[in-house]
Amino acid sequence: MKVSDRTYFVLKRLHSLTGVFPIGVFLLEHFYTNSMALQGAAAFDRAAADLARIPYVGAVEAFGIWLPILLHMVLGVFIATTSKPNLERYGYATNWMYTMQRVTGVVLIFYIIFHTFQTRFDPAYLQSPSPYDFMRKQLSSPAMFWFMVVGILSACWHFGNGLFGFAIHWGFVTSRKAQLRVARLGLAFAVVLALVALNSLLAFTGRGLYPDWITKPHGQDHAVVMDGGTR
Amino acid sequence: MPRQSIELRIRRQDSPTAAPRWEEFSVPWQPSMNVISCLMEIRKNPVTRQGRTTTPVHWESSCLEEVCGSCTMLVNGRVRQSCTALVDNLPEGPITLEPMTKFPVVRDLQVDRQPMFDSLKRVHAWIPIDGTYDLGPGPRMSAEEAEANYVFSRCMTCGCCMEACPQFNGRSEFMGPAPLAQVRLFNAHPTGRLSARERLDQIMGRGGLVDCGNSQNCVEVCPKGIPLTEAFGELGRQTTVQWLKLLFQK
Numbered sequence: 001m002k003v004s005d006r007t008y009f010v011l012k013r014l015h016s017l018t019g020v021f022p023i024g025v026f027l028l029e030h031f032y033t034n035s036m037a038l039q040g041a042a043a044f045d046r047a048a049a050d051l052a053r054i055p056y057v058g059a060v061e062a063f064g065i066w067l068p069i070l071l072h073m074v075l076g077v078f079i080a081t082t083s084k085p086n087l088e089r090y091g092y093a094t095n096w097m098y099t100m101q102r103v104t105g106v107v108l109i110f111y112i113i114f115h116t117f118q119t120r121f122d123p124a125y126l127q128s129p130s131p132y133d134f135m136r137k138q139l140s141s142p143a144m145f146w147f148m149v150v151g152i153l154s155a156c157w158h159f160g161n162g163l164f165g166f167a168i169h170w171g172f173v174t175s176r177k178a179q180l181r182v183a184r185l186g187l188a189f190a191v192v193l194a195l196v197a198l199n200s201l202l203a204f205t206g207r208g209l210y211p212d213w214i215t216k217p218h219g220q221d222h223a224v225v226m227d228g229g230t231r
Numbered sequence: 232m233p234r235q236s237i238e239l240r241i242r243r244q245d246s247p248t249a250a251p252r253w254e255e256f257s258v259p260w261q262p263s264m265n266v267i268s269c270l271m272e273i274r275k276n277p278v279t280r281q282g283r284t285t286t287p288v289h290w291e292s293s294c295l296e297e298v299c300g301s302c303t304m305l306v307n308g309r310v311r312q313s314c315t316a317l318v319d320n321l322p323e324g325p326i327t328l329e330p331m332t333k334f335p336v337v338r339d340l341q342v343d344r345q346p347m348f349d350s351l352k353r354v355h356a357w358i359p360i361d362g363t364y365d366l367g368p369g370p371r372m373s374a375e376e377a378e379a380n381y382v383f384s385r386c387m388t389c390g391c392c393m394e395a396c397p398q399f400n401g402r403s404e405f406m407g408p409a410p411l412a413q414v415r416l417f418n419a420h421p422t423g424r425l426s427a428r429e430r431l432d433q434i435m436g437r438g439g440l441v442d443c444g445n446s447q448n449c450v451e452v453c454p455k456g457i458p459l460t461e462a463f464g465e466l467g468r469q470t471t472v473q474w475l476k477l478l479f480q481k
């Protein structure tokens with residue numbers, strides 16, 4: 001299919017834009033909700049139910065998540081087919097990043113299609129009274145657990161590293177120094193995201209790390225102050 | 232310790248359509264040899280290491296001081312100028328020579344870099360000063376600006392960046408890094424700037440800037456140290472602005 005020059009430009013820019021907004025933003029929200037699992041089944045189930053009560057939820061889901069992801073996927077596959085990787089000759093760090101961006105992209109296509117089916121259309125999920133419980137059972141299979149680890153790591157890498165390309169495509173960074181700085185920041189962000197996401201995955205298996213010093217709710221502090229006041 | 236003799240493995244091809252083959256040669260070592268002087272030795276006596284007489288190896292070169300770019304080939308698998316590939320600086324063992332893979336082979340180590348020149352035409356990589364009367368001196372440029380532009384003017388269209396670019400290949404319409412960097416150069420010139428929009432129009436189309444995948448191989452291999460990826464950032468900005476103008480003003 002041949003598209004006009006201007007359409008081509010707009011599509012490519014949309015591919016770049018959708019990766020950050022809304023897909024990247026959605027990813028952050030998704031990890032936030034998943035992290036609720038650290039506070040137990042009730043907290044996670046409540047968070048999932050709250051999401052389902054977003055006004056216009058069907059439209060938000062279709063136009064805010066599915067359509068952008070579909071566009072990003074289709075254009076991404078096209079972009080991957082125009083590539084001829086040459087890591088064996090030119091093993092530069094940025095060339096690794098370039099190649100991994102394409103590899104993780106392809107992994108994510110399979111992962112996202114499966115994950116969407118699993119948590120949106122699978123009758124077992126829809127009939128399950130507790131999404132937390134459903135995920136706990138799913139993750140008791142090691143194959144499923146590791147599949148999700150691969151999916152999470154790919155998503156974090158693809159998003160963090162994607163910020164580097166995004167910043168150059170749109171002209172936010174121009175000097176080489178600034179470009180490499182963005183690359184490092186993006187990858188550091190990917191690492192933090194991956195830790196958070198993997199921890200929430202472990203939470204479903206009851207092994208999530210939830211140490212006091214990092215998670216102590218502010219509410220308790222207030223309670224202590226109030227107690228002191230009334231006494 | 233310098234080697235006694237130099238072993239070469241050369242990928243040969245008699246014509247643009249002929250099948251390629253490998254041939255091995257051995258030439259006596261002399262002080263300060265480069266890959267081109269090895270090829271000249273072979274030409275004196277075109278006999279393979281196995282003792283078979285063959286045709287002299289064909290290559291292209293001109294300046295012999297890394298300013299014309301014509302002698303570019305793959306030396307030990309990596310793209311570079313063969314005239315500055317000094318034998319004593321290459322690792323032990325046979326030296327492998329291959330033509331560049333992204334341009335059509337003319338014969339042996341010579342390729343046709345015409346696709347790159349066509350792209351330079353497509354993006355108007357020049358300053359239009361031809362006319363029917365004298366236009367007078369051009370506007371002045373600050374020293375700072377001139378310095379920033381100068382690095383881009385050092386491009387010798389050798390094609391190294393094109394060869395190393397994973398997005399420049401038969402499957403893609405991408406014009407490659409070198410022509411894009413020239414858009415950056417001519418759009419920054421006070422007179423060239425007058426036709427900046429035409430150049431941006433060209434690189435905003437199919438095969439243009441948006442096809443770059445940011446592997447940054449180009450900047451790593453450019454023998455002239457041209458900051459290609461900085462050009463892409465600047466052009467990214469210029470095309471973003473141009474696009475917004477089209478969206479909101481037209």
Ligand code: SF4
Pocket residue numbers: 300385386387388389390391392393408409412452453454455456457459
């Ligand atoms: S930009 Fe550098 S590598 Fe590319 S053609 Fe010009 S001189 Fe050669």
Ligand code: SF4
Pocket residue numbers: 392395396397398399407408442443444445446447448449450459460
């Ligand atoms: S940065 Fe772009 S132009 Fe340079 S080698 Fe990578 S894909 Fe090619």
Ligand code: FES
Pocket residue numbers: 291292293294295296297298299300301302303312313314315
């Ligand atoms: S002969 Fe001119 S660059 Fe090597």
